[in-house]
Amino acid sequence: xxxxKSKSELVEAANTNFSKLFDLIDSMTEExxxxxxxxxxxxxxxxxxxxxxxxxNLRDVLIHLYEWHQLLxxxxxxxxxxxxxxxxxxxxxxxxxPQMNVDFWEKHQSTSYEKARKLLxxxxxxxxxxxxxxxxxxxFTKKYFSWTGSTYLGSxxxxxxxxxxxxxxxxxxxxxxxxx
Numbered sequence: 001x002x003x004x005k006s007k008s009e010l011v012e013a014a015n016t017n018f019s020k021l022f023d024l025i026d027s028m029t030e031e032x033x034x035x036x037x038x039x040x041x042x043x044x045x046x047x048x049x050x051x052x053x054x055x056x057n058l059r060d061v062l063i064h065l066y067e068w069h070q071l072l073x074x075x076x077x078x079x080x081x082x083x084x085x086x087x088x089x090x091x092x093x094x095x096x097x098p099q100m101n102v103d104f105w106e107k108h109q110s111t112s113y114e115k116a117r118k119l120l121x122x123x124x125x126x127x128x129x130x131x132x133x134x135x136x137x138x139x140f141t142k143k144y145f146s147w148t149g150s151t152y153l154g155s156x157x158x159x160x161x162x163x164x165x166x167x168x169x170x171x172x173x174x175x176x177x178x179x180x
Contacts, residue, residue, distance in 0.1 A: 001166075004158055007136040011128070013158070017165035018124055024172055025058065025117075033058055034113055037175050050098050051171070054105055058175070061168050062116040067104040069123035072160040076130060079147040087156060124161075131157050 001017070004010040025033065036057050047053070055061050071087060078085045086093075092100040108116065131139070138144055139154035148156065 001162070004154065004162065005140065007131070007134070007139050007154070010139065010154055010157055010162070011131060014124075014128065014131070014161035014165070017162045017169065021165050021169050021172065022121075024169060024176070028058075028176065032176065032179055035175075035179060038178050039174065040178075051101070051167075054102060055171065057113075058172065059108070059111060059113040059116045060105055061171055062113075062120045063108040063111060064101065064104060065164055065168055066116065066120045066123050067108075068160045068164055069120070069127050072156055073123070073126055073130060075147075075156075076153075079145065084147055127157070127161060131161075 001013055002009075004013045034057070037055065039052060051064070055064065071089070074089075075085060075087045088094065088097055088100065111119075134153065139157065140152050142148075142152045143150060145153060
């Protein structure tokens with residue numbers, strides 16, 4: 001799916017990829033949903049992205065998506081109120097955000113798969129309501145809001161929804177392939 005360039009494309013891509021993700025998850029047995037990832041060491045050694053080693057199960061993937069929804073929701077809420085904040089909370093920045101992802105992972109090690117799923121389902125609805133609250137112009141005009149820097153709000157929404165769901169789909173497919 002091409003990167004969305006309008007509000008309608010963003011809504012469609014986010015909902016489509018979210019549905020694909022949950023259709024895939026729902027095709028799994030309960031044991032598969034709760035099984036740890038067992039990617040072979042040779043595969044892991046070839047991966048540059050830290051998430052292949054960080055996320056140990058489906059719960060970790062769902063929580064990662066949920067926490068990135070929270071980043072978007074809180075960032076927009078604060079900036080709409082006039083509380084100017086960067087997307088990534090202190091002390092993180094775009095060079096150190098991998099540690100933030102590890103911190104999210106650590107925070108949720110006692111969260112159940114069921115709770116992670118519910119949190120993500122609810123936060124997806126919140127993010128979609130947020131997206132619907134903006135016009136196409138507000139979402140896809142560069143520098144429309146001073147707090148989006150040199151880009152546009154829709155870019156952050158894409159990253160937190162459709163693109164991230166696509167990332168999760170790849171990971172879950174790999175997990176299923178290793179199990180079957």
